[in-house]
Amino acid sequence: MPLARSELPIDTASLARYLIGKVLVREFPEGVASGRIVETEAYVVGDAAGHAYRGLTPRNPSLFLERGHAYIYFIYGRSCMLNVSSEAPGIGAGVLIRALEPLEGIPIMRLNRRIERLRDLARGPGRLAAALRVDRSLDGLDLCRKGPLWLGRSDHEPGEIGQSTRIGISQDANRLLRFYLRKSPFVSGPGSLNE
DNA sequence: AGTGCGATTGACT
């Protein structure tokens, strides 16, 4: 079952925390691949590190959609990044999905990534997008409806959630807007920083 | 039209 939009917190940081433990599902013609979200980062309203900081541009309109839509961008000439839009329609903010614990379709993900090691399949924002073949063609998609990419419920409560500074940014670098599942080996960065 | 750089990754010492 997809997450209902009404259950998603409107506030960006709250949404980032809420998404920990939820399931990201990718449907391919050849099957389904999915993973548990173990790491997120919030890019909040008025955040100098956020892509909406300078307003609407040709690349970022999806960030301004109602919460629960995909904002996907290409960076460093290599990687795509998947975000979940947050806040009310017209407000530019979102949550970066940074790492997954692979659940279903692991052979499909191994083919997409061309590596064997389970721990590294979707550990990192670019890696998880590659594992699930997420690219700009899925930008703007509603993640609260079944389709090629959607957010699903978890069958149990997540574990203890840690909080830290965000990774790889220079602006607004001190804010504790990164959330991660404490015990998970599938988290990309430091597992217990600033807690 | 030109420039600088980024919400990273993979290869290498």
Add this chain to the structure above:
DNA sequence: GTCAATCGCACTA
């Protein structure tokens, strides 16, 4: 641990 690759975008002129 260090470091270069790589290219679309936002900004300047």
